[in-house]
Amino acid sequence: MLKDRFYYEDAYMKTFKARILQKGKDSDQRSYVVLDNTAFYPTGGGQPHDTGTIGGICVIDVEEVEGVIRHFLKECLDSAGEVAGAIDWERRFDHMQQHAGQHILTAAFVDLFGFQTVSFHLGKELVSIDLDVEDVSADQLAAVEKLANEIILENRPIETKWVSEDELTEYSLRKQLAVTDEIRLVIIPEFDYNGCGGTHPNSTGQVGMIKILSTEKQKRKVRVHFACGGRVIQQLQRKHEELSAASKLLSAPEDGVSNAIEKLLTSNRTLEKSLEHAKEELLSFEAKRLVEHKNGIVVRYAFTDRTVQELQKLARLIIAEDESIIALLVAENENHLQFVAARGTLAKASMKQVAASVLPLLNGKGGGNDAFVQGGGERTMTGEEMLNVMENTLVK
Structure with a gap:
C-alpha cells in the first residue's frame, strides 16, 4: 500500500535498509533496481525525485512504473539481498520546503482573492504556480505574501491523513481530487486541506519564509515565480552580488543604484540623439561628395x-x-x-x-x-x- 512506503511513513528518514526484488534495464539501457520498500520519493505531483545512494551506487532518477518504483543507478549494482539506502537530505528537505510553501501560497491566494492554482512546477532554482486569472496586481501579491509568511511564523502543524472517499465530506478541500483510492490529505489546520502525494515538513515554521519574485502572463493565466526557505537566501545572495557589482560599475552606493542608472539612461538617450544627428550630417556630406x-x-x-x-x-x-x-x-x-x-x-x-x-x-x-x-x-x-x-x- 502507498501509505506503507518509507517516504510516507517518515519524510525525515535519511537512511534505510531494504531487500532487492528486481534488477533490470529500461529501453534506454539505464540500470535500475526495485526494492521491497523505499525512502526515495519518485517524480510526481510537480515534485522532482530524490537522489542519494543504494549500496554505495548513486541514484540518478526515481520513477514509478505501473505501481513499481524503479531506482535508476549510475552503474550496475552487484549486491543481492539486503542493501542500504541513503537519501540526499539537503535535496529532499529543499523539496519539502518548496512543496509545503506552494501549499501555503496557493491557499493564501484562494483565501484572500479566490484565485485558484491550476498547475505547479518545482524547478532547480525557483518554484512557480499558474493562477486561473488574467491579472494579479502588485497589492494583491503583497497581501498574499504577507499572509503566507504569517502562517509560516505561526508554526502551524502540517498533518497528513489517509482517508476513504466517503470521509472526504468531513474536510473543506481546496480543490476536487482526481483519485478515489488511497487518498492522502495534507492539512494545515484552519487554513488548507488538500489532497497531495508529496513530501512536506511537519510544521509551517520549517518552510522558513516565502518570497514572490516575479509574475508573467501565460495564455490568459498568471504564472507566479517564488522561492521558499533556503532558496530565498540563495536568491538574496545572488541579487546582492549583482547589486554590489552594479554599484561598483556605477560608482554609486547600493541604495543609489536606481538613480545612477536613470542618469546613465538619460545621458545615453542624449548621446544616441547626438549620434543620430551626426550620422545624418555625415550622410548629407557623403551625398554631396x-x-x-x-x-x-x-x-x-x-x-x-x-x-x-x-x-x-x-x-x-x-x-x-x-x-x-x-x-x-x-x-x-x-x-x-x-x-x-x-x-x-x-x-x-x-x-x-x-x-x-x-x-x-x-x-x-x-x-x-x-x-x-x-x-x-x-x-x-x-x-x-x-x-x-x-x-x-x-x-x-
Whole structure:
C-alpha cells in the first residue's frame, strides 16, 4: 500500500535498509533496481525525485512504473539481498520546503482573492504556480505574501491523513481530487486541506519564509515565480552580488543604484540623439561628395557593410541635391548583395526595370515603384559588376 512506503511513513528518514526484488534495464539501457520498500520519493505531483545512494551506487532518477518504483543507478549494482539506502537530505528537505510553501501560497491566494492554482512546477532554482486569472496586481501579491509568511511564523502543524472517499465530506478541500483510492490529505489546520502525494515538513515554521519574485502572463493565466526557505537566501545572495557589482560599475552606493542608472539612461538617450544627428550630417556630406563625382546623370557607388536603410537615406539625399540625377547604390554584406535605385523628379527612367534586371541574377527579392526601388539577394557577383548591369539597363 502507498501509505506503507518509507517516504510516507517518515519524510525525515535519511537512511534505510531494504531487500532487492528486481534488477533490470529500461529501453534506454539505464540500470535500475526495485526494492521491497523505499525512502526515495519518485517524480510526481510537480515534485522532482530524490537522489542519494543504494549500496554505495548513486541514484540518478526515481520513477514509478505501473505501481513499481524503479531506482535508476549510475552503474550496475552487484549486491543481492539486503542493501542500504541513503537519501540526499539537503535535496529532499529543499523539496519539502518548496512543496509545503506552494501549499501555503496557493491557499493564501484562494483565501484572500479566490484565485485558484491550476498547475505547479518545482524547478532547480525557483518554484512557480499558474493562477486561473488574467491579472494579479502588485497589492494583491503583497497581501498574499504577507499572509503566507504569517502562517509560516505561526508554526502551524502540517498533518497528513489517509482517508476513504466517503470521509472526504468531513474536510473543506481546496480543490476536487482526481483519485478515489488511497487518498492522502495534507492539512494545515484552519487554513488548507488538500489532497497531495508529496513530501512536506511537519510544521509551517520549517518552510522558513516565502518570497514572490516575479509574475508573467501565460495564455490568459498568471504564472507566479517564488522561492521558499533556503532558496530565498540563495536568491538574496545572488541579487546582492549583482547589486554590489552594479554599484561598483556605477560608482554609486547600493541604495543609489536606481538613480545612477536613470542618469546613465538619460545621458545615453542624449548621446544616441547626438549620434543620430551626426550620422545624418555625415550622410548629407557623403551625398554631396557623390554628386560631385556623377557620371552624366548617374551617381553610382558600391559600398561594403552598409545597411539597406543607409542606402535608402543616402539615395534620397542624392536625388534631393539634383532632381535630374539617378542614384544607383549597392552594398556587399557577407554573402549578400543589396541595392537601391532612385531617380530625381526630372529623370525619366523606370527604377522598377532596373530592379527587374538584377533580381533574377541574385535569386533575390525587392520592391518599390518607378521612382524608387530596393532589394537584395545572393552575392553572385561583385558590387561593381552589379552596378554595370543596373547602368546598362538604363542605357537600354
